Amino acid sequence: xxxxxxxxxxxxxxxxxxxxxxxxxxxxxxxxxxxxxxxxxxxxxxxxxxxxxxxxxxxxxxxxxxxxxxxxxxxxxxxxxxxxxxxxxxxxxxxxxxxxxxxxxxxxxxxxxxxxxxxxxxxxxxxxxxxxxxxxxxxxxxxxxxxxxxxxxxxxxxxxxxxxxxxxxxxxxxxxxxxxxxxxxxxxxxxxxxxxxxxxxxxxxxxxxxxxxxxxxxxxxxxxxxxxxxxxxxxxxxxxxxxxxxxxxxxxxxxxxxxxxxxxxxxxxxxxxxxxxxxxxxxxxxxxxxxxxxxxxxxxxxxxxxxxxxxxxxxxxxxxxxxxxxxxxxxxxxxxxxxxxxxxxxxxxxxxxxxxxxxxxxxxxxxxxxxxxxxxxxxxxxxxxxxxxxxxxxxxxxxxxxxxxxxxxxxxxxxxxxxxxxxxxxxxxxxxx
Ligand SMILES: Cc1ncc(COP(=O)(O)O)c(C=O)c1O
Numbered sequence: 383x384x385x386x387x388x389x390x391x392x393x394x395x396x397x398x399x400x401x402x403x404x405x406x407x408x409x410x411x412x413x414x415x416x417x418x419x420x421x422x423x424x425x426x427x428x429x430x431x432x433x434x435x436x437x438x439x440x441x442x443x444x445x446x447x448x449x450x451x452x453x454x455x456x457x458x459x460x461x462x463x464x465x466x467x468x469x470x471x472x473x474x475x476x477x478x479x480x481x482x483x484x485x486x487x488x489x490x491x492x493x494x495x496x497x498x499x500x501x502x503x504x505x506x507x508x509x510x511x512x513x514x515x516x517x518x519x520x521x522x523x524x525x526x527x528x529x530x531x532x533x534x535x536x537x538x539x540x541x542x543x544x545x546x547x548x549x550x551x552x553x554x555x556x557x558x559x560x561x562x563x564x565x566x567x568x569x570x571x572x573x574x575x576x577x578x579x580x581x582x583x584x585x586x587x588x589x590x591x592x593x594x595x596x597x598x599x600x601x602x603x604x605x606x607x608x609x610x611x612x613x614x615x616x617x618x619x620x621x622x623x624x625x626x627x628x629x630x631x632x633x634x635x636x637x638x639x640x641x642x643x644x645x646x647x648x649x650x651x652x653x654x655x656x657x658x659x660x661x662x663x664x665x666x667x668x669x670x671x672x673x674x675x676x677x678x679x680x681x682x683x684x685x686x687x688x689x690x691x692x693x694x695x696x697x698x699x700x701x702x703x704x705x706x707x708x709x710x711x712x713x714x715x716x717x718x719x720x721x722x723x724x725x726x727x728x729x730x731x732x733x734x735x736x737x738x739x740x741x742x743x744x745x746x747x748x749x750x751x752x753x754x755x756x757x758x759x760x761x762x763x764x765x766x767x768x769x770x771x772x773x774x775x776x777x778x779x780x781x782x783x784x785x786x787x788x789x790x791x792x793x794x795x796x797x798x799x800x801x802x803x804x805x806x807x808x809x810x811x812x813x814x815x
Contacts, residue, residue, distance in 0.1 A: 388654040389755030389802060391665060392597035392730050393795040394696060396644045400685045404602075404641060407684015408634075418683040422607060425690055426585050430616035432608040432623045433678035437571040437593025438467040438474075440606030442675060443626075444589055445475035447618040448538055448565055455538035455563060459499060461491060462763045462782035464543050466669040468569065469764050474671040480537065481764055483779040486735065486788070489545045489722065492781055497558050500537065539565045544573035544583055546791070547599065547700075547729040548722060552586035553579070565589065565615075572730050574599040575693045584609050594686070596644065599730060600693045602682040603640045629679040637681060650797050654753060667760050669767045696796070697728030703794040703803075707732045710807050714815075731791035733759070735784075736814065745790060745813045754806050755793040762786050 407414040415433060422431045434440050445458060458472045462481040472479045482499055483492040540559065542550035555566060568583070568590035576583040576599075584590040589612065592598075594605030610616055629637070647656050656662050705725050711734065712723070720735035736742040749756035763782035765774050792806060 383654075383658045384751060384753040385654050385658075386753060387650045388657055388753030389650050389793050389797060390597070390648055390653050390657075390795070391755045391757040391791060391793055393648050393793075393797055394597055394599070394601040395648055395796070396601065396603070396641050396685065398645065400687070401638075401641050401645060403687040404638070404681045404684040407680045407682075407687075410684070411680050414680040414683040415678060418678075418686050418689075421689070422609070426582055426609055428585060428609045429611050429613070430609070430619070432619060433683065434606045434608070434623065434626065435629070435674055435676035435678060436467075436604050437591055437595060437598075437606045438471045438673055439675040440591035440593075440608045441468065441471040441567070441569070442474045443619060443622050444567055444591060444608055445471065445477055445539065446622055447615055448567075449475065449477060450618050451615065452538055452563055452565075455536040457537045459496075459537050459540040460569075460764065461541070461543050461545075462765060462777075462779035463760060463785040464545065464569070464764065465571065466667045466760065466764075466767060467571075468541065468543070469767065469770060470669055470671045470673070474673070474675075477538065479764065479770065479774050481774060481777060481779060481782075482540075483777070483781045484785065486781050486785050487722075488551075489548050489733070489785070490550045491542065491555065493551075493554060493558065495777075496540075496555070500540070500559055500561065500564065537561070537564050539567045541567050541569050542587065543569040543571075544576065546731055546733055547573045547576050547727050548724065549573060549576050549578035549583050549586075549727075551578075567591070571595075572598060575697045576727055588612055589615060594682070596640075597730065599728065600686070600689055600696065601644075602678075602685040603637050603644065605678055605682050605686075623677065626675060626677045628677050629681075633674070633676070634679055634681060637679065641685065648797075650753075665757055669769050699796040700728035700730070700794045701726065703798055704729050704732055706803055707734075707792055707794070710803070711810075714811065729794055731757070732794050733789050733791050734810075735788040736790055737788050738814075739787070741814055742788065742790060745810070748809055748813060749806075752805070752809065754802065754809060755798075756790050756806070756809075759789045759791060760786055 419431045457478045457480040459480045460468050461484045469479050482496045485492050542552050544550050566587035568587035570584045570590045571593035573583045574592045589610035592607040594602045763779050763786050
């Protein structure tokens with residue numbers, strides 16, 4: 383355990399001003415939520431926006447609404463290396479996970495494999511849809527494994543993912559996807575504020591979602607945003623969202639407490655305290671389909687006051703650090719090819735590939751000992767999550783497996799000082815050199 387200055391791997395600070403705005407938001411109630419919603423619609427130039435309790439809640443609701451529109455389709459095509467929340471949402475929505483490998487060089491889909499999956503002939507339609515059946519609960523679902531015998535297996539949605547903030551090539555995916563029944567759901571959980579070819583991430587697909595969780599581009603402790611221009615889809619989604627429960631008193635107090643804790647403990651001077659409490663499971667990615675799906679609270683909407691300016695400032699800081707890492711790593715002969723060079727992005731964390739297992743372990747161990755914030759990403763590809771074994775159609779995912787094996791990330795947030803950068807660079811050169 384490292385006691386003393388410890389860098390968080392990713393950080394989106396929340397200050398006292400934001401907490402005061404959040405508390406004022408509680409008193410303004412629905413008006414605060416309406417304000418946040420209409421600001422988001424205006425900023426992204428979209429017709430519909432929904433505010434919920436997390437990114438995974440947002441994704442689950444999108445899938446439930448899509449399932450209702452296309453009951454003859456039940457597969458969701460996701461990258462084989464992504465946050466475990468993504469397959470958790472697919473399972474929660476009662477749908478099947480279909481995987482596509484990703485290219486470690488772009489962190490985007492392996493387009494050859496994607497093309498093969500999207501051009502597969504659909505199997506003959508079955509009469510009954512196993513996921514059908516009315517339910518009182520907006521989010522009550524079945525386990526897709528229950529219906530493995532009488533499956534219908536056609537792609538309902540494909541989920542390009544802007545990992546760390548690298549915008550995925552959604553235009554290329556659009557060209558590949560000839561089937562109008564396949565909806566493009568942008569997973570922009572990690573990429574609020576980024577653009578690709580001058581178009582805002584979150585407006586590239588048919589529908590998108592952002593996460594406003596801890597350490598995301600912009601944070602309200604926890605939260606999810608859905609954006610879409612599609613009226614038919616928004617109508618269904620609105621039905622699901624309007625039936626969602628609100629935060630009760632205890633969950634709301636919990637969010638307020640977490641906001642206060644983040645304000646104090648995210649600082650490198652104190653981050654070692656939560657870091658040394660394993661029960662907090664900081665930085666762990668969990669496959670857990672049983673998460674709350676709630677409407678966003680007005681406290682969270684209040685925390686988001688003046689979000690466009692704040693997001694831009696946070697991005698500017700991250701962009702500078704990203705550029706710093708690119709310059710440092712480009713100058714290094716030993717690992718100069720193992721990262722993506724994109725100088726215009728405010729990445730949440732800077733990914734670096736370390737192919738040598740021993741060196742990678744040593745880098746992570748030394749960083750933990752010195753409190754320098756280098757972290758692994760997701761521990762396995764999605765097909766290797768123990769709870770999903772045998773439930774995912776076959777295929778080979780070597781790109782995803784190598785990402786899980788090789789990637790580490792360097793911090794890019796505003797707490798990273800020039801001294802930290804020097805210390806981190808020395809460590810990287812010593813271990814990898
Ligand atoms: C790529 C990706 N998708 C979805 C999510 C889910 O977001 P949330 O944590 O707000 O539920 C995350 C969260 O880390 C993510 O990184």
